[in-house]
Amino acid sequence: xxxxxxxxxxxxxxxxxxxxxxxxxxxxxxxxxxxxxxxxxxxxxxxxxxxxxxxxxxxxxxxxxxxxxxxxxxxxxxxxxxxxxxxxxxxxxxxxxxxxxxxxxxxxxxxxxxxxxxxxxxxxxxxxxxxxxxxxxxxxxxxxxxx
Numbered sequence: 791x792x793x794x795x796x797x798x799x800x801x802x803x804x805x806x807x808x809x810x811x812x813x814x815x816x817x818x819x820x821x822x823x824x825x826x827x828x829x830x831x832x833x834x835x836x837x838x839x840x841x842x843x844x845x846x847x848x849x850x851x852x853x854x855x856x857x858x859x860x861x862x863x864x865x866x867x868x869x870x871x872x873x874x875x876x877x878x879x880x881x882x883x884x885x886x887x888x889x890x891x892x893x894x895x896x897x898x899x900x901x902x903x904x905x906x907x908x909x910x911x912x913x914x915x916x917x918x919x920x921x922x923x924x925x926x927x928x929x930x931x932x933x934x935x936x937x
Contacts, residue, residue: 822908825900826936829874829910832864833898836876837914837928840894844916844926851880851892858882874900890919891929910936 839862843850851858858880864873881893893915900908915930 825908826910829898829900829908829936830912830933831898832874832876832900833896833910833912835864836862836878836896836898837894837912837931839876840878840880840896840914841916841926841928844892851882853880853882855882855886872901874898884915885918890917892916892918892926895934908936 859878861875861877863875865871866873876899877897879895881895884891884893893913895911895913897909897911899906911934913930913932913934914928916926917929918926
């Protein structure tokens with residue numbers, strides 16, 4: 791009886807450890823998924839930043855037919871905690887007629903303790919025609935995924 795109970799106990803211990811190991815993998819996957827989602831949201835914030843600059847700054851982008859790049863940090867509401875950053879590349883090649891499109895690539899980075907945990911890139915195209923006044927519509931959007 792003692793031997794049988796030790797075998798059952800050992801079997802339950804092995805099954806429990808296997809279950810906990812599987813849960814640890816699931817938790818790591820969930821954490822990576824959460825970081826990728828945060829990186830996507832930061833990249834989308836970069837596109838919105840470009841749209842706002844287009845609406846309120848008549849000198850933006852500073853180039854009319856080339857490329858222009860900049861980067862901005864994203865902080866928590868306290869203004870001190872760095873959550874990530876986005877890198878913007880504005881391509882004005884198609885800004886001339888007949889297209890009147892501004893292609894913007896935004897790469898969102900999730901940064902923690904100085905280390906990049908996740909990155910996500912999105913591409914947006916803005917309608918630069920003046921038919922709608924100074925409000926520029928995002929007419930095309932692509933999620934280019936993680937790299």
